[in-house]
Amino acid sequence: MEQEKNMTFVDRIWKFFASVKLAIVIFALIASTSIVGTILDQKAEPAKNIQILTKLFGESLAPSLYNIFDKLGFMDMYHSWWFTSLLGLFALNLIICSADRLPRIWKLVREPLGPLTEDNLKKFPMNREFIVKGKPDTVKDSVTDALKSTRFRFAEIKEENGYQLYAQKGNYSRLGVYITHLSILIILIGAVIGIRFGFKGYLNLPEGDVSHVAFSGKDKALPLGFEIRCDNFDVEFYGASDMPKEYKSWLTIIKNGKEVLRKSIVVNDPLTYEGITFYQSSFGLVPDGLNRGIFIFNVAPAKGQNSTINLRFGDTFQIPGSSVSGKIVNFSPALKIDENGSASTYANHMDNPAVLIDFFDAGKYKYTGWILKRHPQTWQLPDGNRVEFHNYWGVEYTGLQVRKDPGVWIVYLGCIAMSIGLFIAFFLSHRKIWVKLVEEKNNTRVIIGATANKNRTAFERKIDGSISILNKKQEGEK
């Protein structure tokens, strides 16, 4: 108490920030406030959160609750001033708490072990005492032999009537906690660098288009410093279902008018150029698709050569070597034909692209039919010719996430440090052992004292194992 009174103001503040109690209060605060942000939709339209609050608290309370939560910053709480300060406080607590304890622990780690008195040894929670036949000189070797399995490197000193052996292992394991604490700071620094010097954006790039910017928030343009072009986009489905198996964009990077990089990207395999990374994230149809799309057909006449043709909506084409011609009259990105035979579009994605073609023979109307990209059996015409629908290019856009984050490597470094720190802190232990050999009537009394800051029972079992080896050996010598 006396000591506390004599503390200066700075000491008090230091002590406050270095305390574990503050740490757990911060843990509790971060954890409990974070819950609110998982219930309220972050950065959403007000209507959405009013709806959520209505579901939870009823219609009468929802609007006023919304206002209270909104004032407190809960609609974007993880970026609010108070949550950021909470994280700052957490960091400060980590720094001061570690700075406060580290010197003491460092001393403990570096401190060489010394011999102890018999009384001290007996005070350890792990201590053993037994008599071994023979003088300490000979017993010493068999003791170190028996303790070999513990893999200690013993120091030894000669004492009055015997020896003392002592060793420690894993003294650096006490630093595991501080490595973990440091790693959290590294991650936070990495995150701050990412926020300060990086950006997050998106880019919906139609097939064939080139862009020199990405967008963030409400269409704020972020210059890339180069150009990116989407050469093609394609979705692969599972069997006949509409469940996408993979979606792929073929991208080209253009710098100063020259193509410098080509790569096809899928989800989980992005493209990085000059620190900016493009992630495959979504896809969709371009609004004015019909004006810009190009149908790619492979036409195979009953007799004669195949040929690939590119057409636009409304175009007419001739099947080579025949008098048959076709005219594209309709298109559906996702065609469904019900029992009555009427066709409709069921999705606003290219789930089942189909094109309706009127066929003519020598200028005379013959028939009309849907040709579906995903169903080759529809490619065969009754007159033996084939029209293969391969692609409708230019009508889809690829949705890209665009990110620049110079801090990410620091975050990863922090993650590695954290893994190492946690491994050391939880799975390695600091073990110390002293073995005292005292001569007693031509026999030797052995006193063992040991400590471990973790998993004491395992250490105890190991020591007992060594003792029983020693005893067995003795019996064998009898």
Place this chain on the structure above:
Amino acid sequence: MESSVFFGLSTMAYFLAMMTYITYLAFRKQQVGVLATTLTIFGFVSQTIAFILRWNEFSVLGGMGFMRSVPLTNLYESLIFFVWCLIAGYLIIEFKFKNRSFGAFITPIAGLALAFIDLTGVSKEIEPLVPALKSNWLLAHVTMSFIAYAAFSVSFSTGLMYLITKTEKRNELAYIFWTVTFGIFAVVFVAMGIDMFAFKVAVKPDVFVQTYLFKTSFFNPSPIVKIVSWILGLTTLFIIWRYGLFLKKVIEKFNVTADMLDEITYKSIAIGFPIFTLGGLIFGAIWADQAWGVYWSWDPKETWSLITWFIYAFYLHGRMIRGWKGKKVAIVAVIGFTAVIFTYLGVNLLLSGLHAYGGME
């Protein structure tokens, strides 16, 4: 052989083991104990075979490499794997502490989880993977998360048992805490069971939770049923609070000491926490970074993992404060697991209903 045959075998074995462990607790016959252990090991081996077979089926069906097709991509598969980890954890404890008493607590959790799967009709079909899940991180991230969840659920049971053995007075905070927690778990399980039997619906779990959960009881349209359910629920809580000390006597018969319970609670958290940090948070962040370009986006699942992480960090640091060791941190361990349940199930089942995610993603 099909994986489902072996899954059936393991479910049966766990249920039989559960009954045998309870019999063992009652009669303390060595042979009964050995039988219980044998049944559990049998169930575990069948489940392991089933898991590997399903893994292979998945790989063949999806046309993907073996390492990328770990069958852990939906609720059904993850629950099964959770049970597998839990049983593995239990068997380790049984052999390490030479004590079968926990079996009567752990095998019911395994049995209930499997029954939940059967009753809710969680889809057992092998579903093709959405593109975002096609990653080498799937295996490490998901398996490690579940190993940690299993370790945390062990700490939950032992933490609760610790509180039961350590509390004596009905007005004590720790006593009220454990009786209420225990009571809520019991009431929720019973109410859910009634829902399942009443509606006999085989729908997806999120649909079940949003449309049917507690509709026979607490959320019933009829006010009478509603009021009666609430009264019954609260009465159950009261009864558990009033007669909770009886459970203390039962546990004291198990040959488990409070120190041992405290040690198991700490050790399972000491194993679960680093595995959860690495596999759940770090690997999850790296994967998110690769798939979406953000290693942390404060989405509900991420945030709940972080909440869980902070609660267990609270536990680990709380142990260092004088006077906190024992009952206070045991309460934290119990709260920690409720956060785990929320991270694992609540986010998908409850919050998704509030947010009603739609569209392609």
